[in-house]
Amino acid sequence: MDIMFSPSPAEFPIITPLGDSALIVTFGDSIQTSTHLKVRQLAEYLEHHPFPWMIESVPAFTSVTIYYDLMKLLEEAEKHEDRVRTLTPYQFAAELVSKLIHTLQDIKASPERIVEIPVCYGGEWGPDLETVASHNGLTPQEVINIHTSADYLVYMLGFAPGFAYLGGMSKRIATPRRETPRLSIPAGTVGIAGDQTGVYPIDTPGGWQLIGKTPIELFKPQQMPPTLLQAGDIVRFYSITREQFEAWEELER
Structure with missing residues (x-):
């Protein structure tokens, strides 16, 4: 044995x-x-x-x-x-x-790295923002304020290349998954499922409630490391306008 x-x-x-x-x-x-x-x-x-x-x-x-x-x-x-x-x-x-x-008991892990991620909330890139707000008795702006006020710890990567499992989202904006998953969600889309939030790093099917989109690429297979986020990172989301999003996206190309 x-x-x-x-x-x-x-x-x-x-x-x-x-x-x-x-x-x-x-x-x-x-x-x-x-x-x-x-x-x-x-x-x-x-x-x-x-x-x-x-x-x-x-x-x-x-x-x-x-x-x-x-x-x-x-x-x-x-x-x-x-x-x-x-x-x-x-x-x-x-x-x-x-x-x-x-x-290893006396060896400390490396210092936490803070990664700030800009997000354009609502509209065509966040079609479920109203759903999340309604489910929790909040306004869309209150959902945005809560979502951007937390520090999120990257516990691990999985599901898809560069997909970070984040901890630290407020239960005030927790929302169940959609009953019918979407067949394709664009890379960079920010979503909520239950009491978790995350960013889709590549185009993929999914059932999360979509609240916004970031112009930053989280997965670049030609680079090393290919993923923007790593376990142990601290993620901070902040809100940007549509104009800022489009200008940023243009720079990323």
């Missing part, structure tokens, strides 16, 4: 296998800033100091998944013959990761 590297099932972090070539390090069972900081701490360290047998690491809301090359892992394990006799390849990798986590 594979072992879990935690003092007890109720304590974190917990390391568990994912198939035969990956493991998951779980730092908590709910989305919290304190858990996110631990995820960032490990993910950032592995980005700059990867294990020689590691393929990649993928941070999520409460965990980091580490994918590894099984053959390279076995080569590394052969250097520790005493451990090879008692541990499976996964257990050997988990032991090394567990030791690493304990050494």
Whole structure:
């Protein structure tokens, strides 16, 4: 039976296998800033100091998944013959990761980066702004004021290239998803779904309530890194006029 590297099932972090070539390090069972900081701490360290047998690491809301090359892992394990006799390849990798986590406790994650995103709210680019306002008993301008007054933490990227899962939206503007998703939503569109908000980085179907659009490109595959936002960033939205939007969009071309 594979072992879990935690003092007890109720304590974190917990390391568990994912198939035969990956493991998951779980730092908590709910989305919290304190858990996110631990995820960032490990993910950032592995980005700059990867294990020689590691393929990649993928941070999520409460965990980091580490994918590894099984053959390279076995080569590394052969250097520790005493451990090879008692541990499976996964257990050997988990032991090394567990030791690493304990050494990272005194290392702080990189400072938060603030990214300001201009948004033209309402009109053709935010057709659901009135719906969000009506659902919450607010005026469209009040929705805009609330949406632009918060600092949003990027917990992780997923769903689509460069799509950031943001935390910190006020429940005062929370609105359910549309009953019928749209077949195509333009890149740059800002939406609300439940108590989440986000920006569509590429043209894609979606069921979020659309409240505006930014002229900034969030995903540029020809650049490195290709995504504007990264886990740990702080996003601040601010309102711009249609004229400002069109002028900005022209500069982006």
